[in-house]
Amino acid sequence: MVKDVIVPFFLGFYHAFKRTFTIKHPFVRLKWTERYRGRVVLNVDRCVSCRSCVNICPNKALEMVVYKKRLLPQYDAGRCCFCNLCVEVCPTMALSMSPEVEWDEYTRKGMIRPPDRFSEPIKPVAEKTVTVKILDKRRGVAHR
């Protein structure tokens, strides 16, 4: 019983001088894993307007619209469930999953991305502020 009272005391002091687990998120970001499923990005040059992605989408997040005299998919981020089916089915690899997860709109309609915004490249993150997940034997996951 005495051990139960005294050992946490030293453990508390030991933890107080350790590196914190929290990441100061807007200033420091986690590096996503390679196959992280974030926003879908369209490569307009590769698209052949085959409609496969629209047909397979389970949530009807994709829809074909006319854009600059071409038939291209339009992306509704609010409906997307990030299932990766459209990326898998695309015959020309025009669609890909990006690691971007942070985007916000003021309206529901703003979540719908027409082909020009659908094909926007992801925002670059400064190399300096990226941290990497590492495996800590004592605590499971830690950050570096």
Added chain:
Amino acid sequence: MIELSLAEIVELILKVLIFPGVAFPLLFAVIAIWFERKFLARIMLRIGPLHVGPFSRTGLMQPIADFIKLIQKEIIVPENAYKFLYNLAPILAALVASLSVAFIPYAPKPDGGYWVIFYTPLSLLIILAIFTARPFIMVGAGWASNSKYCTIGALRAALQLLAYEVPIVLSLASIVIMSRSFDLARIIESQSSIWFIILQPIGFIVILISMMAELSRRPFDIPMAEQELVFGWPTEYTGTQFALVMVSEYYDLCAVASLITLFFLGGWMGPAIPFVPPMLSGIIWFLLKMAIVTVVIIMGRGIYPRLRIDQLLDAGWTVLIPLATIQILITLVTAQWWLPLVGGG
């Protein structure tokens, strides 16, 4: 009329307004709140307050920002509350908690006497009276709020009083036997050759645990158990009244840390610091020991789980009271050996 010289008036104002008086417990409360949040966060591998104030990533001004926010808020009185007592209780709590600092001597003065607002040879009894008054304010506030959480919290506070009050008084008895005085200053003086923590380790442990229960801090925060009773007896308080309740808790922490320093750690006793006048070095030693005791008390919140009310009462009656009694017996039996060690006459 008592004639006071100018120097005495200046000294009195200095005592009442700055050092042991108004400013010191407030500053202690601000620093303790900040330290508690930051230190607990570090124990839990979090960061804690981050953005407010100077020195980036310290959050130094967070308690003051919280205080300003609380002052701006509306004071809400529940519909069926007993309004007089409800509004009086936080003021009384802060007042009673800040009273005890007036009787604690913080350093000896160079011309004899002590740096204390009101010197009396029976200061220990007054401190005990002040400490016993606090649960009754809790009970009054909880009853007057007319809310189930507040009422249950108040009843728990009254029950908890039974667990810690007797061990505190019993282990103080052995200190009084040793120093042969009810005077807090004399208790410190009698530790000039050896601290009481070495002579009475059992009494120290008993009084540390009982004082933590008195403060209702984490292992013993039964009256305000956040997971069971939203916030215990001060649940209904908002705005400035809540700020007063919070500040009164940290006033009490200040008083308790001072008292433990005074009873067991030798108060202002310590090696003289070079180039510093003896009174100032006494104050520095006192504050240093106080800081260590505060860290130990705050630490309990981060590492121990809360006891149930029956467990606390069980521990109080079957462990703490016998231990305190054993300490008294040991003190009496070994009196002939320690008597030459205890100074102060």
